[in-house]
Amino acid sequence: MEQVYDVIIIGGGPGGMSAAIYAARGRLKTLILEEKRKAGGQARTTWEMENYPGFKETTGPELMENFREHAVKFGAEFKKETVISIKPSGFWKIIKTKSGQEYKTKAVIVSTGAEPRILGVKGEKEFRGRGVSYCATCDADFYQDLDVVVIGNGNTAIEESIYLTKFVNKVTIIVIHDQGILDADKILQEQAFSNEKIEFVWSSVLEEIRGDELVDRVLIKNIKNGEMTELSANGVFVFVGTVPRTEFLKGLVRLSKFNYVETNEMMETNVPGIYAVGDVRVKFLRQVITAASDGATAAVAVEKYLEQEEYWRKNVMEVAEPVLVVFWSPVNQDSLKLLGQLEALKLADKGVKMVKIDTYRNKLIADRYQIKEIPAVIIFEHEEEVKRIVQPSEPEIEDFIAGVVTV
Amino acid sequence: MLELNKDNFENEVIKAAGTIVVDFWSESCELCLELMPDYQRIAEEYGDKLKFAKLDIKGSRRLAMSQQVMGLPSFVFYVDGKKSEHLSGEDLDAEELEKTVKEFYEQA
Known part of the structure; x- marks a missing residue:
């Protein structure tokens, strides 16, 4: 059975769930496709959540559970699915999932986020689960009184x-920058510099992870002089940023050089009806609060998009008789005058439908037909533009109208 | 499913004949919890030839480490008491787990 929605949100992190709260509250039929059983994205695996406004003390999982309940309260649905493709089919978008399901939706919000970056050094893959970790909350327990990098x-x-210092004997942080320079926020830097269990190795990168059954040492390269040093360590924790999850979007929407989705400030991608929010898009700050903000913006943008698009389809595209579309604006005197002239003609009696598009309120359609100057009039027949006139003089209008009526 | 601990591990796994899969997990490991229902289903499907067990590392950390498990989730496959495969990592999913179980199932 075909499953039809107003908006489908791909990914149930804070961005996606905020979009769902706004969309579902705006009475859109809303579905979140999340591949994990529990929603929350990366925020779910972050214990300390100190800077989400209004929550002085909370954890990532707790805050995400609140987001989920909030979305469900307004009627958003959740399904456990991994999306493999989005295919635009005219106004509709068809979403296919790994489980073989197909969903039909008018709009899509991509909120697939990002995942931890793999370093790609020798030994990294081999020692997974045996000393190489990407999750401190999962694995810190194993390293009681041991040394980690x-x-x-x-x-x-x-x-x-x-x-990690709550568990281990010593943490050695390998930093690629010059002495004293960290990318982390000042407040974290201060905490790290004053922590007796934390040491730093500056201007260096990890070259190789070594060991027998388990990790026992790492090879570190100084990037200034190329010198290699061996350091004994029982564990290696890798936190070198994230990569966006956009593989399934390649060739569909415009991506940046580093594969993040490019959007404008309305969260629109270059494909009408497809939006992106949160960590997956090109942006300055990747936090729960900025993801949530993106979600709200996208949901409202989707609402407006659907309003405009559905009006256009119902009144112009799906109409049998010729439609005369006037692009106007209440602040443009010429367009008001032209509207008056056209209204007086009682075109409806002559088998021509007239539709007015306010170019300020309905930018979507105005942009689609590249309306740069108003007033402009376009005649459509069976979804096709057949005639156009821009900023007409009076004789031109008369000529044009004479043509219309005989259409 | 068989619950392992430091008292029965030796008898149920190391001294046991056949293929045994052990899920090393903990409450604080989100991915472990995510995979648990899938593992349960896989255990039911392939349970006629393979034995499936799980070990909560809480209180059995040293035991896990003695099995060279230093990270979660970890699924370790034992054949006649000998370690023969160890699946782990952030990107481990039910599909990969089932694929490996199937390989062992076909050889069992």
């Missing part, structure tokens, strides 16, 4: 290093 120096790397 952390690769990376952003917020996640420093936060997780501080967390």
Whole structure:
């Protein structure tokens, strides 16, 4: 059976769930496709959640559970699915999933987020589960009183290093930058520098992870002089940023050089009806609050899009008789005058339908037909533009109208 | 499903004949919890030839480490008491787990 929605949101992180709250509350039939049993995305695996406004003390999982309940309260549906493709089919978008299901929707919000980046050094894959980790909350327990190295120096790397010091004997952070420079926020830097269990190796990168059955040492390269040093370590925690999950979007929407989705400030991609929010898009700050903000924006943009698009389809595209579309604006005197002239003609009696498009309120359609100057009039027949006139003079209008009536 | 701990591990796994799959997990490992229902289903499907067990590492951390398990989730396959495969990592999914179980199933 075909499953039809107003908007389908791909990915149930904070961005997707915020979009769902706004969309479902706006009475859109809303579905979230999330591949995990529990929604929340990356925020679900972050314990410390200190900076989400209004929540002085909460955890990632708790906050995400609140988001989910909030979305469900307004009627959003959740399904456990992994999306493999989106195919635009005219106004509709067809979404296919790994389980073989097909969904039909008028709009799509992509909120697939990002996943931890793999370093790609020798030994990294081989020692997974035997000393190489990407999740401190999962694995810290194993390293009680042992020595670990952390690769990376952003917020996640420093936060997780501080967390690890509650368990381990020593954390050595390998930093690619010059001495004293970290990408993490100042407040985290201060905490790390004053923590007795944390040491730093500057201007260096991880070259290789070594061991027998388990990791026992790492090879570190100084990028200034190329010198290699061996450091003994029982574990390696990798926090070197994230990569966007956009593989299924390649060739469909415009991506940046690093494969993030490019959007405008309305969260629109270059494909009408497809939006992107949260970590997956090109943006300055990737946090729960900015993802939530994106979600709200996208949901409202979708609402407007559907309003305009459905009006256009119902009144112009799906109409049997010729339709005369006037692009106008209440602040443009010429367009008001032209409207008056056209209304007086009582075109409806002559088998021609007249539709007015306010170019300020309905930018979507105005842009689609590249209306740069108003007033402009286009005649459509069976979805096709057959005639156009822009900023007509009076004799031109008369000529044009004479043509219309005989159409 | 068989629940392992430090008292029965030796007898149920190391000294046991046949193929045994052990799911090393913990409450604080989100991915472990995510995979658990899939593992349960796989265990039911392939249970006629393979034995499936799980071990909560809480209280059995040293035991896990003695099996070279230093990260979760970890699924370790034992054949006649000998470790022969270890699946782990952030990107481990039910599909990969089932694929490996199937390989062992066909050889069992």
